[in-house]
Amino acid sequence: MKRFLLIAYVCLIAVGCTTPVQDPELDVVAGTTQIEPEALHLESTITYLKAVTWVNSIGTTWVQVVVEIENTGESPIYLSSGSYDLKDASGSIIASKSYVSEYPRVVSIGEKAYLYDETTLDLPVTGTLTVVPRFNEKKATIQNIRYPVSGVTLVDTAYSGVKAIGSIANTSGEAEDGIIYVVVVLFDAQDHPIGILDDLISDDFPAGAEMGFEATSLSMPDEITMSSVARYKTYAYPHQYQF
Known part of the structure; x- marks a missing residue:
């Protein structure tokens, strides 16, 4: 069914055959200065x-x-x-x-x-x-902890749009038993963010371990597909509170 798209900013999606580029990821930051x-x-x-x-x-x-x-x-x-x-x-x-x-x-x-x-x-x-x-x-008074990300692949799915599959590694030296966020920000050819995929992982994450993720969205416009993604950036980090 034809969808009606109304936007605050009109982003023309550049469609090409190039593979989306993943931004380099950061290792764990030991703490704030x-x-x-x-x-x-x-x-x-x-x-x-x-x-x-x-x-x-x-x-x-x-x-x-x-x-x-x-x-x-x-x-x-x-x-x-x-x-x-x-x-x-x-x-x-x-x-x-x-x-x-x-x-x-x-x-x-x-x-x-x-x-x-x-x-x-x-x-x-x-x-x-x-x-x-x-x-x-x-x-921020808490550490900026990021887990290295590798092997990220974007795929078009039949019913849930773009999905990102990859793995993360716990190089922090400490086990994590809370929620882990994996967030993939998608950008178009104009370098505008056009969508976010995420995965909330509740498995224990021992120091030195690796594990996979599948990041998806709840619902995105049909126009957002692999062909409209020029690059993407992935964040992986534990759920942190600051009081």
Whole structure:
């Protein structure tokens, strides 16, 4: 069934036969630099945002929200859950969402992070949507732990869109018995983020071990396929809290 695509920013997808390029991954960062709190300047900049809506084959209206921010301050940032409002062409709020995922949680200086949501709307919408994001940011006082990622392959599936398959390694020297996030950010030929795949792994992860992952999405526009992905970046890290 033909889908109706309404976007805040129109991203023309470049279709080619080249293989998507994976960004180099970082090894585990031992910890954040110890600097007196008053000497640190916390700042982030929104570098891209969009809202895409479509109607699926059973008449449900979906919206995909992507917001990219960059840590432009002088301190690593800790992100808890974010939120956003969606406004229609007249400026009226048609949806307000809270407890929205942000990836990754700890953002190094100069690094980018993403607020991302795939959800349904009560009613169909027309015209351009505007995203008004809100971030819960603190100066990071916990370690920025990342697990190396290897062997990532993107595949088109019959019913769930693009899927990423690969493996991660625990090189931190410590076992992890909590939730592990694997997040794959997809970019188009204009280097805009067009979607996020994720896998939440609850298996124990001993020091020195490797294990596989399959990262998928809840629902993305049909237009997002392997051919529309120019590159991708993968993050793997344990679920961390900062109080």
